[in-house]
Amino acid sequence: MLPPIDTNVLKNNPRFEKLYTTITTSILNSDGSTKIDPSAKQRDAVRQELKAYRLKAARVHLLRTAISTAGQVTAPSQPTKQEDQEQQQQQLKQPKQYQHRRSKSRPQPQASQAQTQIQQAPETPALPPDLVELLFLIPAFLNNASTIPPSSVSLLLTSPPFTSLPALFPDLVALVSARLTAQAKTLARVLSPSTNASYIHRVIPSLPSIATTLISDLEAEKTALSRARLTATASLTRHLAQHTEASTLLIRALEAKHDLVATSTELRAAEAYQDAQSWAIATEALLWETRHLAYPPEARAALVHYRQHLKDAGRRLEDATRVREAELADYGVDVPRRDSLAGGRPRRRATVDENKERTMREMARVWREMETRLQEIQGDLNRLR
Known part of the structure; x- marks a missing residue:
């Protein structure tokens, strides 16, 4: 089936509408196959074959199914008088309330219905035993004929009940015809439910035309459904566009109503922002002016010279420290010193004599003790005076 096109698309595009009409009417069939094909005749012949x-x-x-099911048609069993009496006794034994409810909720006993059905149904005569055996054997024989050896096939055909097949052939044909007619009537009831049951056999010859009509109607309904879906989609698109336009107009109306307050608030915020920026610039300018007044050019020049003097003094101090450390190293004393520029860990000399350092430290300790004793003696002398 060709995909349907929305009518609005065809109306808005006249050239495309013309092209689509030409393709769907002159070039392609309804199933999408091409009409202009040199090998169409060959395909039609193959299709017919x-x-x-x-x-x-x-x-x-159909024949196999009818033969296999022809022996299953039996006459409906008639209820006996004893069964009817037992059913009536069971109903009498039940309580009256239950019988009243049952009479309201359920139909009357089905005995009368069964009798009417039996009166309407034709009585089927009993089948001969050979015919019954044929009805059971023929379907199995037809289904397995390709797998049975030829000798077995010839043996079966020359053995009863197959030997009585020519004599029973008219009865077999009548049963198969009755079964096919019953199946056709069932199909006719489905396809034509409004026809009277007594005239349902007249609908059997028109079953192919009814089926063809139903198939064509189904295809037409599918096409109409597809077009209806496209129409619904187009309508939904237009509805959404109108809804969007209505929402836009509503937003514009709200903006027009509340725009004055929002604009005034925005202007006040912008004004406050500008004031804050102006105060920040004024504060920075005042800071630079204060710095200029507190530190005139002469003071700034003096501070620069003083910083240079401090740097020179630091270098001289470092040189003097190195000289004193070298002198102490000559006496065997290792003074840990730090890298003044890097601020690293203390470093010790690797070439210092530990015995000499120990001796010098002992001499320094003795010297301090002697100075301490001299000070004590000097104090005692001063007290005695």
């Missing part, structure tokens, strides 16, 4: 094979296979299947 396949149709003939399908019909043949359908006939064979």
